[in-house]
Amino acid sequence: MKIMEGSHAVAEAVKACRPHVISAYPITPQTHIVEEISRMVADGELACEYIRVESEHSAMSVCVGASATGARTYTATTSQGMALMHEVLFNAAGLRLPIVMTAVNRALSAPINIWDDQQDAISQRDTGWIQLHAEDSQEASDMIIQAYRIAEDHDVLLPVMIGMDGFILTHVYEPVELCPQEKVDEFLPLYEPTQYLTPKNPLTFGPIVDPSMYMEFRYMIHEAMGRAKKKIMNVASEFRDKFGRYYGGLIDTYEAEDAEVLILAMGSVIGTIKDAIDELRADGKKVGLVKVRCYRPFPAEAILEAAKDAKAIAVLDKNISLGHEGALYTDVKSVLYNKGPLALGFILGLGGRDITKSTIENIVAKAQKAIESGRVEEESEFVDLDQEVL
Amino acid sequence: MKLSIGAVTEPGSTRINKTGSWRTFKPIIDVEACVGCGMCSMFCPEGVVYEVEDKYTIDYDYCKGCGVCAHECPSGAIEMVIEEK
Numbered sequence: 001m002k003i004m005e006g007s008h009a010v011a012e013a014v015k016a017c018r019p020h021v022i023s024a025y026p027i028t029p030q031t032h033i034v035e036e037i038s039r040m041v042a043d044g045e046l047a048c049e050y051i052r053v054e055s056e057h058s059a060m061s062v063c064v065g066a067s068a069t070g071a072r073t074y075t076a077t078t079s080q081g082m083a084l085m086h087e088v089l090f091n092a093a094g095l096r097l098p099i100v101m102t103a104v105n106r107a108l109s110a111p112i113n114i115w116d117d118q119q120d121a122i123s124q125r126d127t128g129w130i131q132l133h134a135e136d137s138q139e140a141s142d143m144i145i146q147a148y149r150i151a152e153d154h155d156v157l158l159p160v161m162i163g164m165d166g167f168i169l170t171h172v173y174e175p176v177e178l179c180p181q182e183k184v185d186e187f188l189p190l191y192e193p194t195q196y197l198t199p200k201n202p203l204t205f206g207p208i209v210d211p212s213m214y215m216e217f218r219y220m221i222h223e224a225m226g227r228a229k230k231k232i233m234n235v236a237s238e239f240r241d242k243f244g245r246y247y248g249g250l251i252d253t254y255e256a257e258d259a260e261v262l263i264l265a266m267g268s269v270i271g272t273i274k275d276a277i278d279e280l281r282a283d284g285k286k287v288g289l290v291k292v293r294c295y296r297p298f299p300a301e302a303i304l305e306a307a308k309d310a311k312a313i314a315v316l317d318k319n320i321s322l323g324h325e326g327a328l329y330t331d332v333k334s335v336l337y338n339k340g341p342l343a344l345g346f347i348l349g350l351g352g353r354d355i356t357k358s359t360i361e362n363i364v365a366k367a368q369k370a371i372e373s374g375r376v377e378e379e380s381e382f383v384d385l386d387q388e389v390l
Numbered sequence: 391m392k393l394s395i396g397a398v399t400e401p402g403s404t405r406i407n408k409t410g411s412w413r414t415f416k417p418i419i420d421v422e423a424c425v426g427c428g429m430c431s432m433f434c435p436e437g438v439v440y441e442v443e444d445k446y447t448i449d450y451d452y453c454k455g456c457g458v459c460a461h462e463c464p465s466g467a468i469e470m471v472i473e474e475k
Contacts, residue, residue, distance in 0.1 A: 096396035157395060195398045204399045210407055217397055
């Protein structure tokens with residue numbers, strides 16, 4: 001166990017996975033991850049090609065090209081950089097390349113804001129990337145090793161992004177246990193591509209596909225997403241057997257079994273929610289948590305199973321689909337439609353606004369009020385808005 | 391044919407994509423009026439107009455019907471006719 005910065009814990013996990021090619025462009029608050037990795041390469045600690053580029057669009061394009069040759073690749077970005085990668089993200093998924101990326105979470109401009117929310121990753125929802133979200137530095141680090149196992153599985157072959165809240169996790173120093181190299185080597189064998197670019201056997205990656213076949217390729221990605229669900233759960237279990245740490249499969253729960261009010265969220269806010277739940281439970285309130293580890297593929301069955309006996313579920317979104325509501329809230333409602341508890345949506349923590357225990361307690365109080373009245377008065381609301389400046 | 395993962399194919403697979411189906415107008419060469427100058431072949435953006443025994447012929451599998459050949463033909467020997475489908 002070492003006390004280290006979250007970004008460095010991620011860099012150490014990347015190193016242990018022995019990637020062949022890394023390409024990245026520095027952007028706050030992702031910088032410390034790629035800075036540390038480039039130091040490792042420069043100091044000879046990590047034997048890999050570190051390709052410096054002029055933009056995130058090029059960083060992801062390098063990963064696509066390198067991955068097509070059968071290389072294990074890694075990159076990291078955040079916010080505007082993730083947005084700049086957007087079109088290449090579709091290509092990485094469509095070409096079925098198992099690239100792994102740390103998606104450090106940060107708000108998007110304008111107005112410019114470098115602090116944490118999850119709008120950047122949520123806005124890449126439909127690119128075909130598997131999207132995981134980490135609760136703490138340890139999980140963000142361990143998820144790297146899990147992600148390669150998931151991505152490179154021949155039944156999956158999809159890229160994986162790991163959401164990691166900017167600053168809250170990237171810049172925090174906390175105790176982290178690093179995975180020993182020999183155990184990582186046992187857990188994560190070399191990537192064996194099913195098809196790859198080589199001058200000895202030329203192939204075409206990225207041909208035009210006309211209306212007679214395009215839909216079938218989209219269907220194949222969708223099916224692979226479905227198969228990934230089981231793989232993500234299995235890899236989490238195997239990781240527990242090998243390294244002794246477990247964070248749940250597609251979701252995790254906390255005090256959820258007899259809970260009347262469930263809070264559903266993802267990312268670093270989970271820790272705050274758990275602390276709030278401990279205090280609420282001490283007061284005799286039946287409150288529990290559903291932590292979404294995997295946002296895409298969406299764990300519909302697992303959420304329904306966890307929520308079916310609750311009376312209300314409060315969904316916390318550190319994002320907003322402007323003009324509608326939080327993205328998680330929409331997804332959760334679609335899962336619970338006609339068969340679940342009352343669902344309330346809360347938009348909070350945008351642009352780094354702190355989410356405190358009292359915020360969580362207020363949300364639980366609103367959920368309890370909805371249970372008493374039997375109806376949800378305001379489906380989706382902003383939390384802790386400063387009305388005085390509006 | 392079973393589809394490959396990620397649409398990875400053997401080289402030259404673009405030939406499978408018969409772009410002639412995109413055509414609305416079809417260029418028809420009047421062989422009698424053709425003087426064999428080759429302007430149609432030189433200007434064709436798809437490279438699908440070929441010389442055959444001093445005259446020219448069009449590969450309709452890939453001709454998209456843009457009409458450049460008809461526009462450039464100094465003899466007016468190429469007519470664009472609506473494609474019947």
